[in-house]
Amino acid sequence: MKLVVDANIPAADACFGAFGEVIKCPGREISAEHLRDADALIIRSVTPVNASLLAESAVRFVGTCTIGIDHVDTHYLAEHDIAFASAPGCNAEAVVDYVLASLLTLAERQGWRLLDRCVGIVGVGNVGSRLQARLQALGVEVLACDPPRAEREGVSEGKSGFTSLETLIEHCDVLCLHTPLVSTGPHATQHLLDAERITELAHGMVVLNAGRGDCIDGLALRSRLASQNDLTAVLDVWENEPAIDAALHDLAMLATPHIAGYSLDGKLRGSLMIHQALAAHLDQTSELTLDDICPPPALASITLQQALPSEDALRLCARAVYDVRHDHERLTREAHALGLAKGFDTCRANYPLRREFSTLTVRLRDEAQTLATILSVAGFTVVLA
């Protein structure tokens, strides 16, 4: 069996080597030529999978080690009896870590407390629901918008815990987008935040997008930021990646190269889920577990010797695991050296090893019960001693 695998997929040999010959290729370069005699295609989000890629190929299985599937023509696969698997939820914890790390950084820079803000979450799926749970457990007020879920669950707006995007825009201090890219239909998300809604955003609002770049009208956001400079943008995803809008990049307070989900844990979970899906497709059993492919964290524990204000302690622990400012600085540096598009992909290909909050054990003195609860609901492993 021949498998063509995106070279950015970690543990590719451990996850796919047992099935046959693994050919690694940068995801953006995988072409019909590579796939002519391939049986399986294992990708991440940067390889458009459609008729022009697969029409001449022998591929019978496509697996994307990501949650987003907007790069895959699933109708084409179904019509041609090509099995397909994605990895829902694999990197959701990492995205939530990214959001918390970003908001704690903004709070410090701008002199507000995250715990006092009202956060609106648009798209309450694997990522959004985990973000909602962590924020609410911290005591942050959260408003949630997910019309497809409200419809599926047969609940009316207001009573369901879901509310409209307009209400979020009206009431929230922070708006976090975690929607998939859907181009058509009643719940399309292409330019969900369009020019009109961007005009309505209140002075001082934070807009964070870690869903898909096309969910925001980038030109309209750029023009609001350039003309009024009264919003704060945190952008991990962009229109036209990797050739993103340089002016919008410069105007974003935190600008990162689509790495919100890039914890080692999240990526490896994605590889493992597609390994399991391929094994099932081939009627094989698999005993491979995350422990087999995921090393222990380099930083396993820290001790907080003094009682700190809760938000300072949160920020300290978050940064011990993941400092989002480094991702912002790295993109700016690489863009300067290589140009924005090349710098964007270089940052992603050479991404430093990042772990999830849960891999850090925070040791606290016995009397710090309240802080222990806060750190624990924020995602850390906490031990009182």
Ligand SMILES: NC(=O)C1=CN([C@@H]2O[C@H](COP(=O)(O)OP(=O)(O)OC[C@H]3O[C@@H](n4cnc5c(N)ncnc54)[C@H](O)[C@@H]3O)[C@@H](O)[C@H]2O)C=CC1
């Ligand atoms: N920046 C990054 O590194 C990452 C980005 N993503 C992106 O984030 C998206 C969300 O991820 P998950 O939560 O894992 O996906 P998910 O599929 O579990 O959840 C998406 C949610 O969005 C809702 N939704 C769909 N259309 C909507 C609309 N018009 N308005 C409001 N809500 C809507 C859905 O009902 C669903 O509950 C993915 O599709 C992917 O595109 C995901 C992981 C990492």
Ligand SMILES: O=C(O)C(=O)[C@H](O)COP(=O)(O)O
């Ligand atoms: O899972 C998704 O969906 C994502 O957006 C991934 O984090 C994207 O990862 P890459 O495909 O950009 O490596």
